[in-house]
Amino acid sequence: MSVGVVVDSVGCVPQDVADELDMEIVPLSVAMDGSTYRDGVDLSPREFYQRLAAGPPYPTTSAASLADYVAAYQRTADKGYDEILSVVLSRELSTSIDTATAAAEQVDLPVRVLDSRTAAAPEGMIAVAAARRARTGAGLEEVLARAHEVAERTSLIAVIPDLMPLYRGGRLNAVQAGVGRLLQITPLVTIRDGVVQVAARERTLRRAADRLVSVVRSASGGRPTTVWAMEAGGRELAEQLAARVQEAVPLAGPMRWTAFTPVMGAHTGPGVAGVGYSLGEL
């Protein structure tokens, strides 16, 4: 009994990690300038953020296609796996989970679809931890239990340094976000209960950075922590934050760099920077 792990492109699993753990990545779709691209396949996050920064009309994202999901499951079966754990971004953020579930009926092996209740690095971390457990020969239930266990102690925190592109594009409802458009407020976002939420608001970027570091530090509590840095076209800030987090918490393994998923980036704007973090090793 061997379990193969499939995750959508929103999980931002670095390609080398996916290769090492033999994971399949299902691309979500990005519609841009009249064409549809597959996230991470036909369009790199870098290209996406450059396009996003260029102004309207803004790219839009949509769920993964049924064909891509069926293909990913089929490839996993072809590689000799008996069962599949399909890790999907939160139902509140995308309808991908329905596609992932529908695709499961079109393949001959058992597929368990897991709503990760999150997205971006935390989703990827859950998938990676599950894949690692699967590599030890664990069965589906045990792999699933491992995914739940890691999900409990995994989160993300990111800074949105500039809200103006979003306001201009009408992409952020200020009232919903709880962020004043009239003030220079730097929000920190996280994903809670499956949805993107403003975790904190600060009046300056410097304070927001302090806040981000202190959030990760208090979550870590001095214990070894896995950290994935996330960037969305604003490498300088992302590097500063990553360096400060690295100083503030003991790392469980080397820090990985991930591109902040365009699916969220389309809503938060370019320049978002932050970290996904998970207590302990994956």
Add this chain to the structure above:
Amino acid sequence: MTTGGEEATATTPSLDPAALLAAVIAFRDRMLAREDEVNGLNVFPVPDGDTGTNVLLTLEAALAAVDPALAIHDPDGSRPTLRGPLATVTGNEATDPADVCQALTRGIILGARGSSGVILSQAVVAVLSTITTTTAPPGQVLAAALERARAAAYAAVAQPVEGTILTVLSASAAAASAAADLPLPDLTELVAVEARAAVARTPTLLPALARAGVVDSGGRALSYGFDALAEVTGGRPVPLPPPAGHAVLIPADAADATLAPPAEQPPEGGGRYEVVASLRTDDSGAGLLRDRWRSMGDAVVVSGADGIWRGHVHTDDPEEVLAAARELLGDTAVDNVTRTDLHAQIAAQEPTPPSVHADGSPHPRPTSAGLRVVAVVEGDGLVRAYTELGAEVVDAGAASPSVQDLLDAIEGSPAGEVVMLPNHSTVAPAAEQAGQLASKPVHILPARHPLAGLAALVAFDPAADRAANLTAMRAALQRTRAGRVAPVVREAVGAVGPVRPGQWLAISGREVVGVGSTPVEAALALVDHLLTPRTEVVTVAWGPPVTEEQVAQLREELSRRSPGAVVDALAAGHHDAFLISAEEMPDEEGTVP
């Protein structure tokens, strides 16, 4: 004293609901005539201090609750469109007195606006609840009621300040207690006289008033209430006193105010000792004594009948006035003498601990149904900023919000628990009242400026628990210094020199910190006062008196003076020229490993 039997009782004026209602109407009519005067009793010569309006609207709300026809304002507190013949009580004779009491009580509690309105409402409620629960003679009822009102008012303010409406209420209660056996008309007259004297004394207790050359506005309003009560229960008209003058002196600044002792010489209502005595005399003897005492002291009341009289006077030399009485009426005609040191009495007022709501801890229920912020804000821009940041806003644009307005916002919030940002010192007492009446826990933070409140709101995290939020919001308030720039509306003199209309004053808290010939000049004086080396964020909210060019000019100056600070400017639409806050960076908690 009640020797007249049933017939006498029937003709003796009593403190019944109808009399109270009539007194409230008479009070309202006085406030209608004196609204501007009381509004003008402001220590700063800028558009400000709406005590007169707040008291008037508080009384209107009370009357409207009894019968909408009695009020002449619209229920929302907007200006009366027509000031026709005033309503009278006669239409209410069919009404059940108990209903009148209930309606008055409810109306005045919920309709109270501003700190004076709230204290006043407590006084009226105390009288109403006392008259409905005791059958004692009216004088004793009034004395008990005023004592109750005094206790309630002192308990309601976190830090009672003398030289305010509290002092006037306190003096009236003391006078009523000392003379509770007088017939009601005499007692109410005496209380009214005492109240007026206490108003005149307020500048000796509060240096800011002395410097401004004004009496306390809330005290003045309350004194009109006692005049109204005296008129209604005494059956004699009590004329309006000459209007009080506007402020001509501006209080200097905090340092100056703390260095300077309160003015030594009592103003026209002074006299350190209150002397009360029983007198055996007749009308002519009483008249002689009245004239004699008036040449020696203040607050003179000599009243009574059937050979039993009471005398009351304020003087610096009690023995002198008593000697004069014995000389006129005979040695044995003066007894039951009490001498009260008014200064000592005032000094003895113990500060009451702040209301439980100010702290938040006594509420047993932790947040579970969610915590939200309710804030009192004025001006479109600020209302929008607060709303975008997730607060429920009570718009203070038209008038200081009533207890009902605040209560509506609290109850209307979907949250199970509310954090309140009153944002103005005058709103705080109404917020306390609303917090006590609310069906859910209300935590009232000491925010006294809309931009300080904004700093607290930015620190609010809907997902965090109550304790964390209150701590973070309080810390934000402590880090934030704020002030405003307003136009001078009348000539005055202060530590900043003489000021005149056309100039602009910079005010922070209760201090004038600068004056300028343009709003920007005054704003820069304010900025110099607010900014510290640790200032990290400067927020400027500007109103209609200011042009965009002036805002740009101020921004430019700010970036020169405080290059490290983030400067935000927003068109707030409030009535001041500028509201400015300076927020310091927090302690380096965030970077210590």
